[in-house]
Amino acid sequence: MRRRGLFFLDRHSIDAAFTLLPLAGCRRSVTSALDCRNGSNIVIDHKRNADKSVPDDNRITACASRRWQFDAQRRVDPGGSCRVWAGTCSDGSAAFLKWHPQRRSWRQEEQALRQWLPQIAQELANRPELLDSSEQEGLLLISAVAGEPVESGTDSEQELHIIHRQTGVFLRELHRLEVVDEDPVALSKAMPERLQGWIDKADGVLEEDQIVQATKCIGDGSLFANDRRVACHNDYQPRNWLWDGHRLGIIDFEHAHLNHPGFDLVRLQVGTWQESPSLRESFLDGYGQYPDWLDDERMDAIITLFAIGCVVWGTQHHQKKLVELGRRCLA
Secondary structure (H helix, E strand, O other), rough: EEEOOOEOOOOOHHHHHHOOOOOOOOOOHHHHHHOOHHHHHHHOHHHHHHHOOOOOOHHHHHHHHHHHHHEEEOOOOOOOOEEEEEOOOOOOOEEEEEEEEEEEHHHHHHHHHHHHHHHOOOOOOOOOOOOEEEEOOOEEEOOEEEOEHHHHOOOOHHHHHHHHHHHHHHHHHHOOOOOOOOOOOOHHHHHHHHHHHHHHHOOOOOOOOHHHHHEEEEEEEHHHOOOOEEOOOOOOOOEEEEOOOOEEOOOOOOOEEOOHHHHHOOOHOOOHHHHOHHHHHHHHHOOOOOOOOOOOOHHHHHHHHHHHHHHHHHHOOHHHHHHHHHHHHHH
């Protein structure tokens, strides 16, 4: 989704980013699906959360034009559950219109843009601003963010280390936000519930030894008894980082919600950092601490839960590379 140097939201490259399941977002990412909220309330059939009335494109763009004088110039999403248009505001500035079919994903993104990001110093990273919104219509009007995606592979080794350090700095501030966890289900209970949810959904695609291994790894969840949820991006990876040559940009907040901080590092831990361990050091330098959970049984459990989701969802949605990633993590 680009307009020369401007990026935003749903560039769903399935192979690179994983479009997985629950939590009703534009890209139902596996990281989001494997969160640690009340497992019994996170349904795998996202259709239960979808609105019954689905408006057509003309109705959505006409509504935005009427409300905000937004000129929708082209639709830029690749066909996920959300719809996104690039266009201009009345003052000529570039912006994006995003329609959410589910209220949960709308509220997650709206909260992140309206409440969380304004608390983080602007100089730490470029990020989208919430220009306006309508919960009734499921619409968000969001500013464009300058830069090119880091996953494009055009950045030099030196730039990558700078980028990873800056992403660590930003994530540190996000994780340190003062938030109230209103979920009545503790992490220690939610983790095994999430695993069981995937097992119940597996329909034979998981091998018995994978189930045994995952159940043993996560156990009764007591590993997480002393951990707490923090504000998380939940899809924190190079495809959602932009670089303009000088400054970092962070996009795609539709999955943002309270979660164990490890879920913001899981894609890096099994991906980029496997290939370039030195980038992890740059990231942690920016993060300002070496989390005590990063190399112990808790991260193993998070990766295992993530991998189980990859195998189950990837098989059911014919995403071969996703399944392969999950199986590699479980090997």
